[in-house]
Amino acid sequence: MIFYLLRRIVYTIPxxxxxxxxxxxLVHISPGDPLVSILPPDASIELQKQLMKxxxxxxxWFEQFATWFWRALHxxxxxxxxxxxxxxxxxxxxxxxxxxLACMATLIGFLFGGLFGFVAGYFRDSWVDRIASALSVLxxxxxxYWLGMVLVIIFSSWLMWxxxxxxxxxxxxxxxxxxxxxQFMLLPAITMSVIPMGIIARTVRxxxxxxxxxxxxxxxxxKGLTDLGIxxxxxxxxxxxxxxxxxxxxxxxxxxxxxxxxxxxWPGTGLLLNSAIFQRDLPLLQGTILVLATFFVVLNLLVxxxxxxxxxxxxxx
Amino acid sequence: xxxTASLPLPQPRTxxxxxxxxxxxxxxxxxxxxxDPVALGAGAVLLALIVMAIFANQLLPADPYxxxxxxxxxxxxxxxYPLGADELGRDMLSRLMLGTRLSLFMGITPVLIAFVIGSxxxxxxxxxxxxxxxxxxxxIDILYAFPSxxxxxxxxxxxxxxxxxALLSLTxxxxxxxxxxxxxxTTQVRGRDYVEAARASGAGPFTIVRVHVLGNVLGPIFVFAxxxxxxxxxxxxxxxxxxxxxxxPEPEWGLMLNTLRTAxxxxxxxxxxxxxxxxxxxxxxxxxxxxxxSAMDVKS
Numbered sequence: 001m002i003f004y005l006l007r008r009i010v011y012t013i014p015x016x017x018x019x020x021x022x023x024x025x026l027v028h029i030s031p032g033d034p035l036v037s038i039l040p041p042d043a044s045i046e047l048q049k050q051l052m053k054x055x056x057x058x059x060x061w062f063e064q065f066a067t068w069f070w071r072a073l074h075x076x077x078x079x080x081x082x083x084x085x086x087x088x089x090x091x092x093x094x095x096x097x098x099x100x101l102a103c104m105a106t107l108i109g110f111l112f113g114g115l116f117g118f119v120a121g122y123f124r125d126s127w128v129d130r131i132a133s134a135l136s137v138l139x140x141x142x143x144x145y146w147l148g149m150v151l152v153i154i155f156s157s158w159l160m161w162x163x164x165x166x167x168x169x170x171x172x173x174x175x176x177x178x179x180x181x182x183q184f185m186l187l188p189a190i191t192m193s194v195i196p197m198g199i200i201a202r203t204v205r206x207x208x209x210x211x212x213x214x215x216x217x218x219x220x221x222x223k224g225l226t227d228l229g230i231x232x233x234x235x236x237x238x239x240x241x242x243x244x245x246x247x248x249x250x251x252x253x254x255x256x257x258x259x260x261x262x263x264x265x266w267p268g269t270g271l272l273l274n275s276a277i278f279q280r281d282l283p284l285l286q287g288t289i290l291v292l293a294t295f296f297v298v299l300n301l302l303v304x305x306x307x308x309x310x311x312x313x314x315x316x317x
Numbered sequence: 318x319x320x321t322a323s324l325p326l327p328q329p330r331t332x333x334x335x336x337x338x339x340x341x342x343x344x345x346x347x348x349x350x351x352x353d354p355v356a357l358g359a360g361a362v363l364l365a366l367i368v369m370a371i372f373a374n375q376l377l378p379a380d381p382y383x384x385x386x387x388x389x390x391x392x393x394x395x396x397x398y399p400l401g402a403d404e405l406g407r408d409m410l411s412r413l414m415l416g417t418r419l420s421l422f423m424g425i426t427p428v429l430i431a432f433v434i435g436s437x438x439x440x441x442x443x444x445x446x447x448x449x450x451x452x453x454x455x456x457i458d459i460l461y462a463f464p465s466x467x468x469x470x471x472x473x474x475x476x477x478x479x480x481x482x483a484l485l486s487l488t489x490x491x492x493x494x495x496x497x498x499x500x501x502x503t504t505q506v507r508g509r510d511y512v513e514a515a516r517a518s519g520a521g522p523f524t525i526v527r528v529h530v531l532g533n534v535l536g537p538i539f540v541f542a543x544x545x546x547x548x549x550x551x552x553x554x555x556x557x558x559x560x561x562x563x564x565x566p567e568p569e570w571g572l573m574l575n576t577l578r579t580a581x582x583x584x585x586x587x588x589x590x591x592x593x594x595x596x597x598x599x600x601x602x603x604x605x606x607x608x609x610x611s612a613m614d615v616k617s
Contacts (some may be wrong), residue, residue: 018459026475137607141600143551145558146574146592153585246447259555263578274559277474289463289471297462 012301019297020072023290024065029317061087077287082279087287090272095291098261098268103111104189108297109196110246113139116197117204124209132201139198148263149193155187162187165265186262192257197248203245240311248304251296321355342536347610356608359601366598370418381411381568390584403573404580411589413594416568419480420595423562423569424550431491432542438492439499440534444507444526454500469552473561478488483562487553491545492603498541502534543606547599551598554595572596 052058058290059067071078077087113136156164163184211217211234242286254269261270267290276284350356369376378399385406386603393401399408457501460468464484472486505528506512515525555564565576573591580588 014455015458015462018456020460022459022463023471026471029472030475031477104397137600137603139597141547141551141603143554143571143592143599144594146553146589146595149574149578149581149592150589153581153589157582157585252464252466255467258466258470258557262559273470277470277559277561282475285471285474289467292464292467294463296467300462 001308004308008223008301011030012297015297017069019293020290021065023286023293024068026286026289028061028178030280030282037169051207072290077290078283080276080281080284082275083283087283089283090290091269091291094267094269094272094288095295097266098155098254098257098270101185101188101192101256101261101266101268102250104185105253106193106196106246106250108189109193109249110195110200110242113197114242115198116200118208120201121208121212122206129205132205136201139194139201142194144191144194145259145263146189147194148260151187152263185312188260188266191263192253192260195256196246196253199249200242200245203241203289204238206236207241211237234235240307243310244303244307245304247299247306251299254295254299259307330506343558346609346612347439349606353608353612356602356612357500357605359608362597362601363605366417366421366601369414370421370449373415373418374430377411377414378412379408381407381415382437382566385408386500390587392578392584393586400590401584403587404576409590412568413590416570416573416591416594419563419567420571420598421482421495421553423480423553423557424598425546427487427553428491428542428545430484430488431495431545432538434488435495435534436494436499436538439496439538440503440526440530442496443500443503443534444530446507450500453496457496457500460489461497465490465494465548466552466555469556470559470561473556478561478564480563483553483556483592486556487549490552491542491549494545495542497593499534499538502537506533508528522600540606540610543602543609546603547606550595550599598602 012117033194057064069077075088077091079085080087097123116132116135119130123129152164156230164187165182173263193220216231217230220233225233257266257268258270261268262274265271269292273285273288275281283306348362352518358468379397384400388395388402388405388406389399391398391402391406394397395401398408398410400413403409403412409611438453440458442450442457463471469486469490472489476482476486512525512529513569517531520528553562554569557569558575560572563572565572570591574588574595577584577588577591
């Protein structure tokens with residue numbers, strides 16, 4: 001197993017270099033001169049050449065990539081064109097907010113999805129099962145940005161229970177775990193939790209139905225074990241896979257929160273990406289995507305490693 | 318003595334026809350789908366949407382581009398506006414109907430193109446094996462390392478807004494996913510005895526792929542691709558919702574949702590309508606794909 005883990009970690013390195021290269025390419029596939037946003041419109045050819053040299057655009061692409069990658073490894077993601085501040089600092093501040101929201105959403109999705117899936121798998125083909133299955137199809141089919149709007153209409157506009165947008169008093173800088181702030185998080189977190197809820201419900205249902213059909217459960221029953229005891233066995237067998245799915249879902253939410261964050265003006269990476277795209281702030285776009293993709297790759301690695309260590313049944317070669 | 322009379326005669330023609338008439342795989346799948354009420358319902362909804370998209374010009378009750386300063390943001394059921402009017406006083410019903418065309422096109426096209434390219438890449442990698450497989454699949458892994466929403470937004474954000482760029486980005490998002498499935502199915506088929514037998518009998522790689530591999534791998538890849546259409550619909554409309562896809566004044570559900578976002582306090586029901594259309598379409602595609610999967614008995 002040690003060898004498997006080592007190989008898995010080493011295997012991540014080329015993936016990370018590939019991901020970085022893709023982010024590097026993003027600036028080069030975008031139409032127009034990369035300098036167009038900082039050059040004054042009446043700039044002379046002379047000035048343009050000077051700036052090209054300053055930013056290193058006159059070098060061959062692999063040299064540019066190597067320089068950029070080396071700096072990125074040291075935490076230097078360049079300077080935002082729009083704000084003039086370092087990209088790394090901007091991204092790190094936003095990533096915290098996105099991470100908080102994504103964790104909350106995954107937690108909600110896991111609790112309810114796990115519950116639905118468990119009940120559905122336990123009482124297979126009953127009406128509970130049918131409702132749970134319908135809910136999980138709804139969960140993966142709903143356009144979540146629209147669901148966010150509908151929740152705002154219901155809970156903010158009609159019932160006036162929860163605030164519609166933002167991250168609470170003091171903006172993103174003064175977050176605290178009190179009701180004044182948490183109430184701002186509820187609607188976006190519920191909106192985002194719908195997809196993982198559907199997927200986790202589906203997974204857990206299949207797992208539980210599978211485990212209950214196995215011989216050892218019949219054996220336990222024959223031994224006279226109570227329902228509660230059998231329940232504990234089922235949970236123990238289903239947990240590693242369910243947790244792995246949850247970890248992957250957290251990763252998808254980290255990268256996929258941009259639409260929901262836009263609806264709720266949540267000050268995370270989604271909002272940052274949105275403004276980067278519309279101000280054609282390519283270094284900011286590149287940096288945000290690199291950081292989010294890195295989170296996703298590392299999370300995948302962690303999930304794999306945890307699952308291998310938690311689940312003794314997995315024999316990886 | 319005439320010996321030929323006792324020789325067995327050729328089989329009567331009718332029997333041969335009986336063998337030819339045995340139902341094929343696809344007609345079996347179709348028969349199963351016709352017996353599935355969920356598949357029939359979802360299929361009927363999608364058929365209605367497709368008819369609406371094709372004959373939109375004949376069916377439209379009003380001009381979807383005609384604006385009116387005095388009819389802005391009218392509620393559902395307003396005189397002459399059965400589903401209300403949008404923020405520029407345009408007829409919502411006509412815009413939703415015409416929007417079917419672009420929304421379906423933007424959702425289905427990327428999956429279709431990715432199905433062709435992804436299958437080709439995956440089958441090549443799976444059949445060739447060895448170094449070719451490693452090179453192709455490790456490159457695919459890099460694109461696979463991005464969550465799909467992030468990849469779509471990164472690409473169309475860098476390329477700039479527009480229908481063509483949005484289609485290109487979504488196609489790039491789906492190619493690795495389809496190629497992965499194609500590769501794993503092809504690798505399984507390649508190891509079967511009949512492929513070995515074909516090779517032993519002297520068939521070239523193209524013949525083997527065309528005759529023995531394609532027929533056995535396209536089914537599972539196709540089922541997987543149909544399950545991506547719902548995702549693609551949501552993503553394509555999502556790009557337009559962010560302002561990265563279709564540009565105004567063309568009607569597209571995601572874009573309509575975006576421009577009506579400011580109206581959720583004054584006309585909430587009208588503002589939510591385009592999302593209902595996206596929801597109905599994506600759920601129909603999901604249900605049909607699930608039914609197809611069980612009818613074809615493909616394991617997920």
